[in-house]
Amino acid sequence: MIRAFLAGLMIAVIAPLIGNFLVVRRFSLIADTLSHIALSGVAIGLLLKTQPLVVTVILTVIASVAIEKLRSNKKISGEAVLAMFLPGGLALSIVLISLVNGLNANLFSYLFGSITTVAESDLWLTLGLGILTLFTVIFFYKKLLFASFDEESAKVSGISVGFINTILVVLTAITVSLSMRVIGILLIGALMVIPVVTGMQLGRSFLQSIYFSLGFALTAVIVGLFMAYYLNLPAGGTIVLLSLGIFGLVAFFKRSH
Amino acid sequence: MKDDAIVKISDVSFRYNGEPAISNINLEIKRGEFLGIIGPNGSGKTTLLKIMLGLLKPQKGYVQLFGQDINSFKDWSKIGYVPQKAGSDVTNFPISVEEVVGMGGADHETITNSLVKVEMAEHRKRLFRELSGGQQQRVFIARALAPKPELLILDEPTVGVDINSQTKFYQLLRDLNRNLKLTLALVSHDIDVVAHEVGEIACINCKLVCHGKPKDILKSNFMEKLYGKELRFVLHGH
Numbered sequence: 001m002i003r004a005f006l007a008g009l010m011i012a013v014i015a016p017l018i019g020n021f022l023v024v025r026r027f028s029l030i031a032d033t034l035s036h037i038a039l040s041g042v043a044i045g046l047l048l049k050t051q052p053l054v055v056t057v058i059l060t061v062i063a064s065v066a067i068e069k070l071r072s073n074k075k076i077s078g079e080a081v082l083a084m085f086l087p088g089g090l091a092l093s094i095v096l097i098s099l100v101n102g103l104n105a106n107l108f109s110y111l112f113g114s115i116t117t118v119a120e121s122d123l124w125l126t127l128g129l130g131i132l133t134l135f136t137v138i139f140f141y142k143k144l145l146f147a148s149f150d151e152e153s154a155k156v157s158g159i160s161v162g163f164i165n166t167i168l169v170v171l172t173a174i175t176v177s178l179s180m181r182v183i184g185i186l187l188i189g190a191l192m193v194i195p196v197v198t199g200m201q202l203g204r205s206f207l208q209s210i211y212f213s214l215g216f217a218l219t220a221v222i223v224g225l226f227m228a229y230y231l232n233l234p235a236g237g238t239i240v241l242l243s244l245g246i247f248g249l250v251a252f253f254k255r256s257h
Numbered sequence: 258m259k260d261d262a263i264v265k266i267s268d269v270s271f272r273y274n275g276e277p278a279i280s281n282i283n284l285e286i287k288r289g290e291f292l293g294i295i296g297p298n299g300s301g302k303t304t305l306l307k308i309m310l311g312l313l314k315p316q317k318g319y320v321q322l323f324g325q326d327i328n329s330f331k332d333w334s335k336i337g338y339v340p341q342k343a344g345s346d347v348t349n350f351p352i353s354v355e356e357v358v359g360m361g362g363a364d365h366e367t368i369t370n371s372l373v374k375v376e377m378a379e380h381r382k383r384l385f386r387e388l389s390g391g392q393q394q395r396v397f398i399a400r401a402l403a404p405k406p407e408l409l410i411l412d413e414p415t416v417g418v419d420i421n422s423q424t425k426f427y428q429l430l431r432d433l434n435r436n437l438k439l440t441l442a443l444v445s446h447d448i449d450v451v452a453h454e455v456g457e458i459a460c461i462n463c464k465l466v467c468h469g470k471p472k473d474i475l476k477s478n479f480m481e482k483l484y485g486k487e488l489r490f491v492l493h494g495h
Binding site for chain 2: 023024026142145146149150152153154155156157158200203204205206207208209
């Protein structure tokens with residue numbers, strides 16, 4: 001539980017942090033696309049009897065760079081690129097899972113998240129890569145913001161937009177991979193979007209929206225993990241339902257004021 | 258190259274999928290000038306602007322910025338760019354005015370000074386999406402002014418801006434040109450308005466049709482070449 005809690009806190013910080021940049025770019029579907037590719041990484045890890053998280057990080061990072069390359073050459077729209085990679089990742093997963101003798105309990109925990117399966121090595125990798133993600137965003141914050149708001153003007157101001165966009169998709173890939181243990185592959189996209197959209201209802205600036213989204217994600221993860229532990233509920237589903245509940249409350253509060 | 262030419266476009270051509278967008282264009286922008294680049298829709302104005310900004314590479318010819326070949330030019334802070342609108346959908350972007358001005362790396366004091374220059378300082382905490390079209394353009398100018406550029410390039414800056422705001426907007430540009438000695442290049446399809454605001458006009462219709470003082474060009478038959486014989490000017494004052 002302690003390991004899941006610490007990993008959950010790290011994810012509650014980095015998932016909405018990255019999610020804010022994806023949502024304003026209308027590119028949030030990349031989280032779902034990469035999560036389907038992450039499933040292939042888990043299957044490869046189980047097939048090779050190696051640590052699935054490491055394989056997943058490598059596979060999703062490679063896929064994210066490929067997605068960005070295809071999107072940035074403008075010959076295929078970003079939406080179409082994601083529409084190709086999402087079923088592609090799922091198809092590869094299905095084939096690989098059939099080779100590992102179908103769905104077992106371990107694979108099931110990756111799909112929907114579990115608080116009992118976070119190994120010590122998973123925790124250290126999550127904390128290490130999570131902190132790296134956090135500091136990368138802080139370091140490149142203004143450039144990420146400029147490239148998200150106005151790509152052309154960012155280029156004219158001398159920013160290497162291609163490099164910044166690649167950083168964003170790689171950080172997304174890392175976040176998706178790290179989140180699958182606690183939140184689950186099928187639900188991580190929700191944690192990168194729902195607290196962000198909720199924060200945007202209240203934020204009077206982009207930074208304020210980020211702070212709100214972090215607050216909402218941390219609340220959902222902390223309360224969700226306690227509920228999952230004491231009520232024996234699946235962690236990912238509980239956290240996502242709580243995030244939706246917070247969104248509903250904020251939307252109601254906004255409407256009534 | 259003369260010392261006072263800060264942009265030199267030499268024999269530049271560009272084709273989209275084999276179709277010429279601009280052909281053999283030669284043009285100089287001199288220090289302190291307020292140049293209007295005009296032409297009908299699809300005439301290649303925006304293509305020329307993108308080549309000047311290094312966003313497109315010409316297939317023929319070359320561009321020099323501040324005496325340097327554009328391919329080796331690094332000092333982009335000398336050039337401020339004011340786009341027609343933000344690249345993203347601003348209605349879903351919760352960004353404040355001061356964040357827009359500061360996104361290029363400007364500090365608090367520079368943001369304040371830039372907003373004061375465009376008379377938008379009192380709006381710094383407001384959401385960008387809540388501003389009118391004219392106010393948003395002023396914020397883009399403030400962002401472009403933050404790194405203290407020597408040349409400001411504006412792409413159709415008054416599209417979607419009401420006529421009163423346009424008048425104030427052009428007054429602001431004239432002030433920047435005169436008081437801050439900023440060189441301005443403005444791309445527009447609105448010959449009528451631009452001709453009364455700028456010091457020089459370059460008319461583009463795939464080729465450079467004319468280049469000179471607005472009064473000389475309006476008197477000549479260049480406008481017929483540019484817009485066709487049916488063109489009739491209805492001049493409105495500003």
